[in-house]
Amino acid sequence: MTQIIRTVADLRALVRGWKAAGDVVGVVPTMGALHEGHLSLARAAKADCARVIVTIFVNPKQFNNPDDLTKYPRTEAADADLLRPLGVDVIFAPSPDEVYPTGFATAVTMAGVAQPLEGALRPGHFDGVATVVAKLFGMTMADRGYFGQKDWQQLQVVKRLVRDLNIPVWVVGCETIREADGLAMSxxxxxxxxxxxxxxxxxxxxxxxxxxxxxxxxxxxxxxxxxxxxxxxxxxxxxxxxxxxxxxxxxxxxxxxxxxxxxxxxxxxxxxxxxxx
Incomplete structure (x- = not known):
């Protein structure tokens, strides 16, 4: 049965039990509004890991445009209905205050692979991505993290993040899922x-x-x-x-x-x- 958990304390209590039993834990970070591309990541995690967490969190720190953040679809109930048949163990859906509590004053700053293309056009975007991914890895205590190749630069940023900060998570890049006419799902x-x-x-x-x-x-x-x-x-x-x-x-x-x-x-x-x- 898929649980919906909203606090770090509750999530960690559950994951500690899994770890004590020797279970490998996979995490699929998402911002919700799930489609087949996201579900393919959950399936890949299920194939590799004894336990799977899908996170649903619209991260305000990676949006350059406030209107884009406001317009981003939030469909948690529908997302949960899509994930339950896959056997996902936990949907972690924290509030912004749970992720960035009052007084939060730390950020991950990325250079190198984060600077060209998306990095140049969306200043601060990958710093926001890196910060939230580092936090989600810490919150979930996952062993493996699953990301789609459609966001290729983001995938390279996450790989560099775990390498540079010695985060003990294996990053898995999964193939882009496309519609029948070739459009990348988004x-x-x-x-x-x-x-x-x-x-x-x-x-x-x-x-x-x-x-x-x-x-x-x-x-x-x-x-x-x-x-x-x-x-x-x-x-x-x-x-x-x-x-x-x-x-x-x-x-x-x-x-x-x-x-x-x-x-x-x-x-x-x-x-x-x-x-x-």
């Missing part, structure tokens, strides 16, 4: 109109073509990709860039693992995606 997709939803897969289609062109040595592939995305009906492209898959430094050749990453706006909704090269 809670933000629900904000698109029917017409916008029909346009949205063009980002993945253009990126797939660009990746093939880059492999073939086409130096114009990224510019062509941007043109195709705008022609499909996107209002603005923030970036379409080829980067080192791990460091996110600009790619200097095709002799190492690379990632093609993009962010673009459609109907006022910011969509991101990435694919390996």
């Amino acid at each position: 809670s933000r997709n629900a904000q698109l109109s029917i017409a916008g939803r029909a346009i949205a897969p063009a980002l993945f289609v253009a990126m797939t073509r660009a990746a093939a062109a880059l492999r073939a040595g086409d130096a114009t592939a990224l510019a062509t990709c941007q043109t195709e995305v705008l022609a499909a009906g996107f209002e603005r492209v923030e970036y379409i860039e080829l980067r080192d898959a791990s460091s996110l430094d600009p790619a200097e050749g095709l002799d190492r693992p690379l990632r093609l990453l993009a962010a673009a706006w459609l109907q006022g909704v910011r969509l991101i995606d990435n694919i390996p090269l």
